[in-house]
Amino acid sequence: xxxxxxNKEMLAALAAGVAGLLFGLGLIVSGMADPxxxxxxxxxxxxxxxxxxFVMGGAIGVGVIAFARARKMQQSLLGQPMQLPAATRIDRxxxxxxxxxxxxxGIAGICPGPALVLLGEGERKGMAFVVAMLAGMxxxxxxxxxxxxxxxx
Amino acid sequence: xxIAWNSFTPGGALVxxxxxxxxxxxxxxxxxxxxxxxxxxxxxxxxPSRDTGWRVLFVLGLLLAPLLYSAIxxxxxxxxxxxxxxxxxAGLLVGVGTRYGAGCTSGHGVCGLSRxxxxxxxxxxxxxxxxxxxxxxxxxxxGF
Numbered sequence: 001x002x003x004x005x006x007n008k009e010m011l012a013a014l015a016a017g018v019a020g021l022l023f024g025l026g027l028i029v030s031g032m033a034d035p036x037x038x039x040x041x042x043x044x045x046x047x048x049x050x051x052x053x054f055v056m057g058g059a060i061g062v063g064v065i066a067f068a069r070a071r072k073m074q075q076s077l078l079g080q081p082m083q084l085p086a087a088t089r090i091d092r093x094x095x096x097x098x099x100x101x102x103x104x105x106g107i108a109g110i111c112p113g114p115a116l117v118l119l120g121e122g123e124r125k126g127m128a129f130v131v132a133m134l135a136g137m138x139x140x141x142x143x144x145x146x147x148x149x150x151x152x153x
Numbered sequence: 154x155x156i157a158w159n160s161f162t163p164g165g166a167l168v169x170x171x172x173x174x175x176x177x178x179x180x181x182x183x184x185x186x187x188x189x190x191x192x193x194x195x196x197x198x199x200x201p202s203r204d205t206g207w208r209v210l211f212v213l214g215l216l217l218a219p220l221l222y223s224a225i226x227x228x229x230x231x232x233x234x235x236x237x238x239x240x241x242x243a244g245l246l247v248g249v250g251t252r253y254g255a256g257c258t259s260g261h262g263v264c265g266l267s268r269x270x271x272x273x274x275x276x277x278x279x280x281x282x283x284x285x286x287x288x289x290x291x292x293x294x295x296g297f
Contacts, residue, residue, distance in 0.1 A: 005206050015183040016207035020214020021221060023176035023188060023259075028222050028229065030169020031162055036232035040160055042281075042288040047157035051166040056262060058170025059177070063267025066178030071268075076185035083185050084268070087255070090275050097254025098261070098276040102283025104246025107291065108235040111258045112190040112251060113215065115244070118231065120216035125233045129244040136248020137195050 012078045024117050030055040033117040035109030042106055177264050180211070189260020190215070191251035254279070 005013065024033075031037045032055055040049030073082055105111050110118065110129050118126025177188040184207055186193075196208050219228055235243065251257040254276055256265065261280075265273020 005203060009203065009206065012184040013206040013210045016180060016186070017210030017214045019176045019180040019183075019188060020211035021176075021218050022172055022179065022214070023190075023211075024215040024218020025222060026169045026172030026174075026176060027215075028169070028218060029172060030166050031229065032169065033219075034229060034231050036234060037160065039234075039288060040157060042284045043292055044154055044285055045289055045293050047160070048154050049157045049160045051160075051162050054163050054166035055170035055173065056266070058167040059174035059263045060170075060267050062171050062174025063177050063263055064269075066174070066181055067264070067267045070181045070185075073182075073185075076181075077183050080183075080185040082181075083187070084181075085187060085265075085270070085272075088270070088272050090272050094254050094272060094276055095279050097250050097252070098256075098279035099250070099254075099283040100246050101250030101254055101257060102280035103287045104243040104250055105258075105280060106284040106287025107246070108233065108240050108243035110233075110240075110243060111247065112194060113257075113259055115247075116190070116194075116212060116215040117218055118233075121219040121228065121231065123231060123233065125235070125237065125240045128237055128240050129247075132241040132244025133248035134194070134198065136245040136250075137191075137198055137252050138248075139245070140249045140252040141198070 008079050012076070012080050015078065023113065024120070026059070027114055027117050030058075033114045033121075035114070035118075037109075038111075038114070039106075039109035042109070173259075173263060174267070177259070177267070181264075187260055187264045189256050189264060191247075191257040192255070192260055195252055250280075 027033045031051055037049060037051060041052035070082065075081060115126055115129045115133060119130050180186050180188045193208050193211055196204060222228055256276055261273040261276040266277060
């Protein structure tokens with residue numbers, strides 16, 4: 001396997017770095033890097049803070065234009081293949097997984113993006129969350145490979 | 154339900170949201186990739202390949218955003234009321250759930266809804282619904 005990147009791949013990686021930076025700034029500016037604010041949105045029965053809906057609105061408003069353009073492109077502006085999701089299936093995995101994610105999101109008010117920003121801020125609980133999240137991802141992969149082996153035998 | 158007017162910040166939320174949308178736009182238009190953070194992170198748990206570089210830099214960008222922000226102005230305060238056991242349990246659930254459901258708030262929520270994907274709409278409704286119920290049970294029934 002060749003791990004070396006050519007010039008275009010290097011530029012694409014750089015663009016990804018800028019995108020990550022912009023994404024993180026957006027999370028901070030929008031207040032979504034503060035778990036208490038996210039929980040304020042999820043707490044419908046308490047003092048409800050609708051801010052998260054405005055964040056989604058702003059992001060999707062820009063996103064709709066970008067993805068409409070992306071759909072028509074044969075390759076990215078830096079010549080990379082367009083890798084838009086092909087999956088359309090709505091199944092048990094999608095719903096059960098999203099429900100599990102939502103329960104975890106509701107417990108601490110942290111989802112993957114803000115978790116990384118919190119880690120970058122040096123928040124210890126952010127670090128604990130990221131380590132646990134990575135462990136959960138590894139655990140999932142292990143469970144998957146086990147069940148796949150199981151179904152083969 | 155009543156609106157928390159004191160903590161409601163529509164302006165910052167809208168501008169921050171547009172920055173997030175711009176980040177997703179930049180990534181898809183220049184690299185052809187979806188800004189789904191759980192997926193990008195999970196890809197880093199695979200053996201290194203040609204696909205590793207852009208993922209590392211995207212995550213690095215997220216990690217360095219607070220540093221850049223604090224160079225311009227003071228970072229807003231952060232409140233994590235959950236204790237360590239809850240934070241760890243939450244992290245585990247988010248890790249397993251986002252892989253099983255193939256996405257999180259960014260991949261399904263922002264990018265999926267921007268693509269008008271019914272699959273992502275179902276995922277978003279599921280995790281938001283579960284988030285609402287989870288907070289209701291913890292705050293108003295269990296009293297955390």
